[in-house]
Amino acid sequence: MIGSALVNIRATARQGGPSGRAARILWLHCTDRWYFGDFLRHSVWLRSLIQENPGATIDLASHPDYLALYADGRFGQLLDVRDPPNPCDPYDLVVAPGPFEIDPDSIMSNGVLAPSGSTSLITWDRGWSLRPHGASAIRGNKDDLNYFRAAHPGSASEKPLQLWNDEVSLPGWLPPLFTSQERACVEEALARRFSGDAPVIVYNPTASNVFTRDTDVPKEVGNSLIAREHVVVLSRLIDLFPGHQFLVAAALKDGDDVNAEMISAVCTGADSPRVASLFDLEHRDFHGLRGFAGLLASPRICSSVGSGTGTNTHLAAVLDVPSLSVERGADAAMLKNWSSNGFQMGSFRWRNPAVCAAVHTLDWSNRNDAALEEVALSFLAHHSLHHGDTRSTLFADLRSVTPPIVRFHESWPEQPLAATTAAREVLALLRSPARRYYEDFSDEATYLSFRYGLRPQGLATVTEAISSGDDEVRRTGLQLFQDSNLHKLATHLYRVLRPADGAGDKRTTGHLVAHR
Numbered sequence: 001m002i003g004s005a006l007v008n009i010r011a012t013a014r015q016g017g018p019s020g021r022a023a024r025i026l027w028l029h030c031t032d033r034w035y036f037g038d039f040l041r042h043s044v045w046l047r048s049l050i051q052e053n054p055g056a057t058i059d060l061a062s063h064p065d066y067l068a069l070y071a072d073g074r075f076g077q078l079l080d081v082r083d084p085p086n087p088c089d090p091y092d093l094v095v096a097p098g099p100f101e102i103d104p105d106s107i108m109s110n111g112v113l114a115p116s117g118s119t120s121l122i123t124w125d126r127g128w129s130l131r132p133h134g135a136s137a138i139r140g141n142k143d144d145l146n147y148f149r150a151a152h153p154g155s156a157s158e159k160p161l162q163l164w165n166d167e168v169s170l171p172g173w174l175p176p177l178f179t180s181q182e183r184a185c186v187e188e189a190l191a192r193r194f195s196g197d198a199p200v201i202v203y204n205p206t207a208s209n210v211f212t213r214d215t216d217v218p219k220e221v222g223n224s225l226i227a228r229e230h231v232v233v234l235s236r237l238i239d240l241f242p243g244h245q246f247l248v249a250a251a252l253k254d255g256d257d258v259n260a261e262m263i264s265a266v267c268t269g270a271d272s273p274r275v276a277s278l279f280d281l282e283h284r285d286f287h288g289l290r291g292f293a294g295l296l297a298s299p300r301i302c303s304s305v306g307s308g309t310g311t312n313t314h315l316a317a318v319l320d321v322p323s324l325s326v327e328r329g330a331d332a333a334m335l336k337n338w339s340s341n342g343f344q345m346g347s348f349r350w351r352n353p354a355v356c357a358a359v360h361t362l363d364w365s366n367r368n369d370a371a372l373e374e375v376a377l378s379f380l381a382h383h384s385l386h387h388g389d390t391r392s393t394l395f396a397d398l399r400s401v402t403p404p405i406v407r408f409h410e411s412w413p414e415q416p417l418a419a420t421t422a423a424r425e426v427l428a429l430l431r432s433p434a435r436r437y438y439e440d441f442s443d444e445a446t447y448l449s450f451r452y453g454l455r456p457q458g459l460a461t462v463t464e465a466i467s468s469g470d471d472e473v474r475r476t477g478l479q480l481f482q483d484s485n486l487h488k489l490a491t492h493l494y495r496v497l498r499p500a501d502g503a504g505d506k507r508t509t510g511h512l513v514a515h516r
Contacts, residue, residue: 022092029062036310042097204306206259231269236376249278251292317354330446381434
């Protein structure tokens with residue numbers, strides 16, 4: 001488990017440099033598939049290294065488009081991983097995260113480490129390997145059901161995500177830091193384009209393509225909506241949010257004409273004075289990852305919604321911005337992929353564990369206007385949970401929600417069946433269409449049916465898995481429920497409706513009052 005890896009890393013790294021800590025560290029992110037979500041989840045090691053090795057020089061090596069996010073003075077060299085670093089002196093510790101296991105000897109042969117006396121940590125989707133000072137490797141496994149759970153976002157507003165049977169929780173993904181000049185530039189640009197003080201929703205229509213992935217494998221580049229479909233969603237959002245402005249935007253890699261044209265097409269198709277595009281801000285710095293992250297971090301930006309998970313969901317989670325991503329549901333192509341031995345896709349796998357991040361799964365074979373407008377209604381529910389009047393948008397009477405929310409909070413995770421029962425009571429109190437959104441467990445049920453032969457009956461299937469005597473099935477059910485939109489609804493409601501006495505005390509059963 002990941003916690004065991006952290007225990008060994010702490011014990012080993014402290015043997016490195018002065019004061020019992022590593023003095024020179026390299027974070028080496030090299031992969032054949034440049035997923036931005038992968039990059040962000042691996043930043044959990046950066047945060048841990050900073051905390052465990054104060055005063056150490058930490059160099060970063062990755063794709064230059066991604067490294068710009070951390071060009072904020074906390075690190076040493078920012079190195080293009082395509083030009084392997086060859087330092088004069090060996091690093092005390094090299095942390096090399098990626099999707100697959102790599103041979104630490106290949107790192108040493110590139111001159112990054114000395115043949116002996118250095119430490120390498122290799123982490124990948126399904127495990128980790130630590131070689132202390134050239135000795136035999138210490139190895140461990142990780143649960144890869146949702147590999148974003150292994151290194152969670154852990155935003156400022158939430159407690160660290162605990163994994164079952166795991167003695168240590170990682171500190172969370174590392175958010176970028178922005179200078180006062182960068183923040184002022186963002187606010188000036190938004191004020192020029194959006195008059196008044198109306199909140200702004202970011203609509204992100206970008207997706208992976210042949211250029212960004214450097215591959216034409218359908219799994220990688222075949223899951224995007226077309227511009228007309230995005231316009232249907234955005235047009236419905238404009239109707240649902242009359243007091244908001246909309247910014248059609250995303251982080252763009254240099255040369256990504258496909259996504260640049262998509263942004264322009266969606267903005268033009270929306271044909272509304274309340275909608276602007278990234279290019280209307282007339283500042284090229286906002287096109288890159290760091291500039292876009294600065295936009296997303298603005299107090300004017302209240303939420304993000306779109307079809308991608310990288311900058312739309314995962315970056316938003318690091319910045320504590322509520323977001324919703326549209327993901328492909330469990331159709332025939334998805335089931336075929338799940339049955340293969342290669343890297344598997346699955347909408348629940350990309351479900352970011354942060355409470356502020358939500359997912360709407362879409363039947364890719366039935367993307368008609370009604371189905372697309374349902375995306376907008378799901379976003380309304382999620383946005384209202386974090387920003388709006390939950391009394392009128394989600395519930396007819398919020399007071400009736402108090403008892404099941406308290407029972408849910410007191411039961412999870414020690415009594416998961418009691419927690420799911422309480423969550424069902426919350427579902428029954430939701431207004432439609434919010435209820436349709438939060439009670440949708442069709443993908444989770446399909447996965448459990450496909451893998452374990454359980455009956456595909458929505459939340460009932462997840463409950464059946466949780467009550468299973470098979471440890472793997474039970475653990476899978478627990479993770480699927482904890483990553484679900486419903487669990488996030490109940491968790492966030494308890495934070496908003498905090499106990500009047502002993503706020504934050506998990507065992508408080510007193511009256512709940514509205515957060516002011």
